[in-house]
Amino acid sequence: MIEMENVYKTYPNGVTALNGVNVKIDQGEFVYIVGPSGAGKSTFVKLMYREEKPSSGKIMINNYDLMEIKEKEIPFFRRNVGVVFQDFKLLPKMTIYENIAFALEVIEESPRNIRKRVMEVLETVGLKNKARFTPNELSGGEQQRVSIARAIINHPKIVIADEPTGNLDPETSLEIMKTFESINASGTTVLMATHSKSIVNRFKKRVIAIESGLIVRDEHRGEYGYEV
């Protein structure tokens, strides 16, 4: 469960990116965040994985109060939230297996459990046969699937994706959407900031539109609503 009450975010340079956001997202929802460039979409999602701190207001995520959370609790909080980026952010010198295992090694999981879980998530994203490859040996769509596998390795309750299909062609983007849909079908909340009109209008979900730091539209099975 995600809840924001009257959330404001002003960056140190004085730019106010969020202007009093109120929202409630239930466990298991699939939500698109849309809006013009510079509207505050990335800021909105960054607050949710604590990449940025709100200036004021209240953010509750899975019973963590992000205004009150202590620095030492943040790594524990982040295990509840998987993140997928537009540019994949895979480590180029590591194999696919190692890129994914890394997230479990840092929490000192046993080697046996690590192996089992990495192969499970590679199966989920259909890349079991690429475990020994390095990222540059994979297509863009495959690299993005690896980053999704990495995001779900800890069984997070929420997966946040900031423009995950931004670097991919339309056909590959559809594959990626199907992967997110199957993750969502298992009960994981998915939040996706996107500029893709075709995806939003094809895979109908809740649509939250942000303009000038405010939620201006919130519709169940909504449309993208902007010209591209």
Ligand SMILES: Nc1ncnc2c1ncn2[C@@H]1O[C@H](COP(=O)(O)OP(=O)(O)OP(=O)(O)O)[C@@H](O)[C@H]1O
């Ligand atoms: N780290 C930062 N420091 C200062 N200002 C920032 C920072 N990050 C974003 N901003 C500003 O905050 C506003 C909202 O930016 P944000 O990245 O959240 O928008 P966005 O809707 O995600 O845009 P886009 O669709 O272009 O990615 C913009 O005016 C931007 O310049």
